[in-house]
Amino acid sequence: MKVNIIGAGVSGLCTGCYLQMNGFETEIFEKHSIPGGLCTSWDIGEYRFDGCAHWILGSDTGSSFYKMWSEILDMKKIKWHNHEMRIAVDLKEHKNKYGESILYFYTDVEKFENYLIDLSPEDAKMIKKMTASIRLMQQYDLPPVLDDLPFIQSTIRGIKMAKYFKFLWMLIKWRNITNFAFAEKLKNPFLREGFRNLFDDQEVNMIVFTMPMASFDKKSAGYPVGGSLEFARKIEERYLSLGGKIHYKTPVKKIITENGKAKSLLVRNNVVHEADITISCADWKWTIEEALESKFKNKKIDELLNLERLRVFYSVLQFSFGINKELKEHPHFSRFPIDTPIESPDGTIYNRLEVHIYSYDPTLAPQGKTSVVSSFYTDKADYWIELRKNNRPAYREAKKKMLDRMVEELDKRFGNIKEHIEVMDFATPATYLRYTNNWKGSTQGWLPGENLVTLTPIKFTLPNIENLYMASHWNQPGGGLPIAINVARDVTKLICKKTGKKFQTIKP
Numbered sequence: 446m447k448v449n450i451i452g453a454g455v456s457g458l459c460t461g462c463y464l465q466m467n468g469f470e471t472e473i474f475e476k477h478s479i480p481g482g483l484c485t486s487w488d489i490g491e492y493r494f495d496g497c498a499h500w501i502l503g504s505d506t507g508s509s510f511y512k513m514w515s516e517i518l519d520m521k522k523i524k525w526h527n528h529e530m531r532i533a534v535d536l537k538e539h540k541n542k543y544g545e546s547i548l549y550f551y552t553d554v555e556k557f558e559n560y561l562i563d564l565s566p567e568d569a570k571m572i573k574k575m576t577a578s579i580r581l582m583q584q585y586d587l588p589p590v591l592d593d594l595p596f597i598q599s600t601i602r603g604i605k606m607a608k609y610f611k612f613l614w615m616l617i618k619w620r621n622i623t624n625f626a627f628a629e630k631l632k633n634p635f636l637r638e639g640f641r642n643l644f645d646d647q648e649v650n651m652i653v654f655t656m657p658m659a660s661f662d663k664k665s666a667g668y669p670v671g672g673s674l675e676f677a678r679k680i681e682e683r684y685l686s687l688g689g690k691i692h693y694k695t696p697v698k699k700i701i702t703e704n705g706k707a708k709s710l711l712v713r714n715n716v717v718h719e720a721d722i723t724i725s726c727a728d729w730k731w732t733i734e735e736a737l738e739s740k741f742k743n744k745k746i747d748e749l750l751n752l753e754r755l756r757v758f759y760s761v762l763q764f765s766f767g768i769n770k771e772l773k774e775h776p777h778f779s780r781f782p783i784d785t786p787i788e789s790p791d792g793t794i795y796n797r798l799e800v801h802i803y804s805y806d807p808t809l810a811p812q813g814k815t816s817v818v819s820s821f822y823t824d825k826a827d828y829w830i831e832l833r834k835n836n837r838p839a840y841r842e843a844k845k846k847m848l849d850r851m852v853e854e855l856d857k858r859f860g861n862i863k864e865h866i867e868v869m870d871f872a873t874p875a876t877y878l879r880y881t882n883n884w885k886g887s888t889q890g891w892l893p894g895e896n897l898v899t900l901t902p903i904k905f906t907l908p909n910i911e912n913l914y915m916a917s918h919w920n921q922p923g924g925g926l927p928i929a930i931n932v933a934r935d936v937t938k939l940i941c942k943k944t945g946k947k948f949q950t951i952k953p
């Protein structure tokens with residue numbers, strides 16, 4: 446059976462791998478010249494800048510996602526870097542009892558707990574409650590790889606799953622506790638300010654912090670040395686080794702349908718590629734509105750398109766600098782206040798900067814030099830996209846102004862940086878849209894609901910059309926690379942079921 450896949454992002458590549466493992470003949474059509482989609486990095490001069498994976502859930506056995514990644518990749522062959530600290534947050538108002546203004550969020554739970562209790566013994570009870578929730582998550586790591594089992598086995602599994610009630614109870618207890626609410630419960634003003642600033646002045650559910658911490662502590666949320674594009678290339682390599690075929694620089698224009706069935710893809714130069722099954726691993730909105738010309742929708746889909754049910758995940762403004770200087774003495778990831786706020790032309794005022802110093806990945810810059818990235822998440826994607834579309838000189842000017850301000854601030858913070866900057870680059874939501882087609886330059890598809898328990902309203906299929914599937918980070922609010930592989934696996938299982946095949950995986 447022949448399957449056409451749109452997009453060679455991580456979802457498309459993994460879908461291709463799983464389908465090849467199950468005896469389907471697949472071809473991927475990708476508009477860019479390289480694999481990876483959002484999972485990418487780019488070279489300027491001697492420097493490589495990473496545009497994605499700060500951490501990948503399941504990098505080691507401490508998370509059940511490891512099992513899934515291991516179906517596609519030889520995980521032991523990938524070099525992972527595990528950070529000792531997640532972020533160093535520089536506070537504005539308070540200092541700790543040692544006169545320091547930085548709160549370190551260590552990834553080792555015990556170290557973090559002892560550090561916080563040392564700073565504030567009076568908050569030991571609350572601190573221990575938080576670390577206990579992290580430890581509980583570690584015990585009850587939910588296995589995402591659950592195959593359909595016959596009745597007796599599934600009953601046995603159900604009994605085994607009963608132990609997860611404690612875990613679910615913990616999730617229920619913490620579901621409304623945001624970092625602001627947690628901070629309010631702390632007596633120590635330094636810690637209070639620190640936890641309020643955990644997400645740069647934003648109120649976010651604490652589970653967004655504690656859940657990854659459970660994996661960081663187990664060294665199973667590492668960064669792939671070599672960067673995101675190298676990681677994507679490894680999946681591409683596996684796909685090709687399984688017999689898959691990729692057409693790069695081949696944008697898909699339309700999904701051609703006939704009598705309620707997807708028949709073929711219309712690509713560049715009006716070439717038509719037929720297939721029994723079509724899967725779009727590209728942007729969700731583009732697939733529905735452009736590729737399928739809005740012919741296969743229902744009320745729920747319209748509500749999603751009108752943003753009535755979910756919001757689109759933030760896009761990003763990413764500033765990248767190649768600096769002819771070692772910066773090893775600085776934390777790899779920090780957030781700090783700035784004296785003069787940076788005013789974005791989109792109207793946002795930034796009072797703090799976040800900076801990633803990639804000294805820990807020697808492949809990103811020659812010895813003695815450093816690749817540095819500073820970024821802001823933004824919900825003002827439309828501003829940048831429209832500006833680039835309607836007024837290119839104004840777009841360039843706006844980019845230059847912001848980049849200049851960033852240089853000034855980095856120079857102040859890290860001392861004498863300006864004259865060491867060899868290359869720099871600024872990617873806006875318009876850049877993400879241009880390269881990957883993601884609606885509003887979204888970095889992770891849909892934003893999860895406020896309390897995180899948004900069951901996905903997105904389906905693999907669309908109404909009134911057969912032989913067509915959609916599988917990408919848009920299928921599960923929150924997105925991310927583990928979701929990309931998860932949906933790839935699930936859509937393959939669904940297709941296997943529909944075509945009477947028993948789903949199987951083949952280890953690399």
Ligand SMILES: Cc1cc2nc3c(=O)[nH]c(=O)nc-3n(C[C@H](O)[C@H](O)[C@H](O)COP(=O)(O)OP(=O)(O)OC[C@H]3O[C@@H](n4cnc5c(N)ncnc54)[C@H](O)[C@@H]3O)c2cc1C
Binds near residue numbers: 728
């Ligand atoms: C700055 C940033 C940081 C991130 N950090 C992390 C992180 O630390 N950990 C993590 O797990 N995730 C992270 N993510 C999220 C992660 O990168 C994405 O969720 C994931 O890569 C999405 O994969 P995908 O294949 O579903 O979609 P995409 O990567 O968007 O792939 C879609 C592909 O389809 C192609 N395409 C689109 N339209 C067409 C067309 N018409 N014809 C042909 N091809 C087409 C695109 O070119 C693209 O290659 C980050 C993302 C960003 C941007």
